Amino acid sequence: MKLSTTILAAALVAAGSAYAESAAPGDVQFDDYGAVSESLTGQPGDPDKGALVMKTKSAGNCISCHQIDALSDAAFHGNIGPSLNGVGDRWNEAEIRGIVANAKHTYPGTMMPAYYKVDGFTRPGNAFTGKAPEGALDPLLSAEQIEDVVAFLMTQKEQ
């Protein structure tokens, strides 16, 4: 697996205890509908950190495509994907984890990028430099960040 050491180190410091080894992107089990039942880290995520991942341009940047009232403190929400208001009523945790890890299992051909995938790309680059990558690719988000986003989205209930 390819979690960068800085992310791992940060995770260790933040948690104050060692995480069990996270599932590598290639080992994640999607069911026939694209859901992933097991936590990628074996731990519950932190919804506050998930909110930050979703609005930070250099992290998930989810609001570039999705509108969501709970993050209205961040300017400019896009409208490429559906609004995520109340998304926790529409999907269960396993389904949301699957969509965030790799939405292409749930929605074949979707424009939404796969956040926990490291191969099978056409001309992948070295981040946003336009150059060829220097080694193996990291996933767009770490296992921990994905669990944080899942935890945040599960708090989005309107009913």
Place this chain on the structure above:
Amino acid sequence: MKFNAMTAVAALMLAMPGAVAADPDDDNLVINGELEMTTKAPLPAHMEEANMDQIMSGWHFRSDETQALEMDDFDNPGMIFVDAGIDQWNAVEGSEGNSCATCHEDPSSMKGVRAVYPKWDEEAGEVQTVAMQINDCRENNMGAEPYGYTSGEMANMEALIALQSRGMPVDVAIDGPAQEMWEKGKEIYYTRYGQLELSCANCHEDNYGNMIRADHLSQGQINGFPTYRLKNAKLNTAHGRFKGCIRDTRAHTFDPGSDEFVALELYVASRGNGLSVEGPSVRN
């Protein structure tokens, strides 16, 4: 669930006072109060399967303030670069003692050129862009150094040449010997590049009119190139733009002037067949 686009737009506008509605507008582009531009046109026949019902200039997707800058040549910052292009046109450079004017006299001799390029060059046996033709003249007729493909000098010269065809319909040929390059360009247009796995079509065919963060997506037409962008305060070439858009998919881009980008330019230009040549246009 039933997502409703209007509700989302309304919600967005409530959340962000001052936000603009996302659809392209119905304004008319008239330059200098006299030159009426065609900024919306029927789909070219080769686009019958495309997920859209008409073609539109990127002008329709910009704010009223940005649009206004293109409506009067005194306000269009691109015209300053046209002036620089005129100086380059008349400058003798290289070992042969020639300038562009030596062979072509006045820039008005370039009327019609922008509208039909890229096009097949029989002598060279390849599809040529305006930039390739400019450098061909510099190297072979002037004995001068070629301009960098996306350099300021190249953009100036392209702006001067585009201006001569302003208002004429884009009309690039996609059949005959150009067809192979055109097919190659089409394939590139629909390929999902980079770690974000996005194609040109994902943004500019399936989502034009929508917002991607603060950006209002247009159809990614190149009838307005070279384009003066407020964002970087310079004239931008089409290949420079292609490179930026592919880079934004976290991809390893192609090089300006590469066969891939020449093919892509031919294909994208043909998606604008029927729109007016607009260069130098103004965008944000």
